Amino acid sequence: EDQVTQSPEALRLQEGESSSLNCSYTVSGLRGLFWYRQDPGKGPEFLFTLYSAGEEKEKERLKATLTKKESFLHITAPKPEDSATYLCAVQAIGNQFYFGTGTSLTVIP
């Protein structure tokens, strides 16, 4: 069964305190793994797509990595404006997207 699990559910960091969010997945044929950011009252906003194990993508303080079983979203020296829910999704061979429940990140000034 295609499944995405994210951990932790919630994470509180001090400003500047680096950490990582995890997304483990089982899928019948991975077409892509996507990271989204969601702010309250808004829809998910695209961050990264990763297609194959070993691939990495970076954007400002965020860096996403991918292995055959999981992906990490590394946050380096976060700022309060990085506070949001981060969602991981996988696109399976049948084109369906499967989402995790997300990690709610709070960065305290």
Next chain:
Amino acid sequence: EAGVTQFPSHSVIEKGQTVTLRCDPISGHDNLYWYRRVMGKEIKFLLHFVKESKQDESGMPNNRFLAERTGGTYSTLKVQPAELEDSGVYFCASSRLSGANVLTFGAGSRLTVL
């Protein structure tokens, strides 16, 4: 470019009533998806249009849900009659037919069934 627009942003109805949600995708995006998030759970797939055709509706919960995309532009999702368990946030997303298939989401329509 204008984003994905959803209407209404919030709807409160009583059990047994009908609600119609609307989604206007980004112009030129032939893929249109409906998703739903029930409180505390993950965003779940409902169905996928390619232009005006239903490509995959395997996520539709039951026959109380009807989605249409006339002319391949905007889409509607009707719930009739609504039940308590239909409450949640309904997201629409669109993407181009070719390329990376990056979904652009709307802000969602929150449905509360009392």
